[in-house]
Ligand code: ATP
């Protein structure tokens with residue numbers, strides 16, 4: 038065992054080793070990107086297990102995504118050489134879901150409670166607004182959702198909110214907040230924010246529960262601590278009150294969830310909350326080249342009040358950061374696609390390449406371009422699998438089977454596929470359930486006053502099917518078989534097949550995919566149950582579909598990229614208004630945007646490329662409009678980038694500087710036949726309006742021709758479609 042422990046410590050530098058071997062008591066590890074914070078957590082867990090200081094069941098390790106949690110568990114198992122099922126290595130939400138499943142009854146829920154995602158939340162908020170007769174165009178469900186979510190994340194209850202309202206708008210929020218919470222409880226449902234809030238309530242109000250958990254978790258570790266909010270902070274406080282063995286790691290420069298009420302003070306004030314905290318600083322970066330680090334540091338130095346850090350690396354200077362200007366988003370996507378193909382041809386694995394963007398909507402153009410080019414890739418986020426209508430329908434069927442109170446699920450499926458059950462009939466059933474204080478299921482089965490005969494029959498048939506399915510569900514067989522039965526017996530698949538459209542076919546495939554997911558679950562789960570399957574699927578976060586080993590290029594937002602690393606990174610859409618996002622410029626929340634850029638840049642190991650488009654389609658229609666390149670690009674020191682000379686001076690872009698008579702003449706003369714890089718071949722003799730004669734030495738994706746001009750002795754990269762250049 039001693040040799041194994043030595044081996045474990047060998048792969049660490051002195052401060053990392055110090056953190057890994059630190060014994061009892063609170064600890065704060067505050068360090069920059071890529072300095073091995075996450076590695077310290079995995080090694081610390083392994084060390085505690087190896088040395089016998091901890092048993093697996095005593096460990097609680099919190100990460101922000103399921104993907105990060107899975108990776109952490111894998112790493113630990115690799116280090117200790119055995120499965121450690123009893124460890125709690127998971128996200129805040131997953132840990133809360135587990136606690137609440139065991140104790141939901143103490144809060145007035147049943148253990149089969151449903152978890153509402155943000156679309157469900159908005160639907161319910163709209164219903165609450167409608168009930169009170171508010172105009173949902175003026176008071177949008179989305180606005181309500183963000184207010185209420187912020188309140189919940191800062192531990193403000195509906196009553197407390199109501200006491201502090203200061204405007205008519207807030208008065209309405211207060212009403213809706215109370216209604217919404219009441220409705221959730223009535224439907225035996227919680228939203229994402231509630232899961233944390235209710236866990237905190239559980240621990241605060243039930244001493245026995247608190248004692249049990251805080252005794253159990255002798256060792257608590259939290260990654261990405263800079264992104265925790267007040268509720269999460271409170272939750273950790275309650276859980277660690279007994280042993281105080283709380284180790285947190287984070288980087289204030291990577292705090293990017295302010296919009297979800299993450300509170301950077303949690304990390305800045307850790308030493309005040311725990312005066313005896315052992316503080317460790319890590320300064321060696323093991324991920325990136327010096328150039329990439331310098332670029333990241335230059336960028337973040339524009340923020341006020343960062344904690345000073347001195348990151349260094351011995352991975353060498355590396356290549357300059359590449360900056361590329363493109364005509365528009367299509368040229369950008371074309372160029373990035375061609376670059377990826379070139380890299381793959383050179384032997385780079387697709388899984389080593391990632392493209393980041395600010396918002397999901399930006400992925401579509403690239404999505405299409407890569408598909409056309411036949412490059413295997415995956416989009417993390419965007420239209421998520423579990424948010425597709427047919428998948429949600431299928432899940433709603435299963436949900437209604439386990440939770441007969443879930444009116445949202447019932448409303449979703451009763452007439453899907455069409456059974457001739459109208460909106461009015463549905464409302465009657467819901468109202469009847471309310472009036473009688475019974476579940477929707479019971480109401481739908483019984484005599485609902487005021488229902489027309491056809492509707493009554495249709496609902497009766499629907500409930501017969503549901504009852505048959507429920508009997509099957511109660512046999513506790515494999516989830517996949519039950520799901521298959523649901524899809525067939527409900528008539529859902531038949532209805533899709535009858536549509537005979539491509540879209541319907543796609544839906545059928547998605548449902549097949551869901552059945553395989555269930556089958557996968559059946560195989561993996563120790564003690565599988567439909568309840569658990571449903572809870573698990575409702576927790577799937579965006580980055581969960583990441584499958585690294587299959588050689589796929591990864592497309593994701595910068596938010597999703599947190600904690601990950603890729604040898605080759607492209608960041609596209611580097612324009613003011615896109616990134617930094619227009620909303621942040623308006624709200625002057627630039628510093629958080631800059632931290633997001635810092636996160637993006639520091640994911641890159643070897644090569645970083647930043648692109649921007651001169652014109653871009655406005656979101657939500659409208660024509661292409663001119664853009665301004667991102668201020669973040671101007672914050673990068675020139676000597677770290679390879680911005681082609683054309684962009685800075687000497688090669689005025691036709692159209693933009695039409696008043697320069699020479700340029701105007703040049704563009705008029707040359708633009709006609711220079712729109713396409715394909716016109717040039719390596720070896721072509723060319724002539725440039727200002728630089729004279731040269732020869733094409735290389736063609737690069739995105740319409741770039743590399744030309745060596747007579748007497749210059751070096752190559753210049755020119756955009757074929759704008760540079761005043763033509764074949765001789
Ligand atoms: P981030 O702030 O982005 O989350 P981090 O501080 O968590 O980064 P890690 O992801 O733990 O950093 O480590 C970055 C990379 O450096 C990983 O590939 C990790 O394996 C490697 N690394 C860290 N420490 C060492 C070390 N002592 N020896 C070799 N490699 C290391």
Ligand code: MG
Nearest residue numbers: 074075260600
């Ligand atoms: Mg990390």
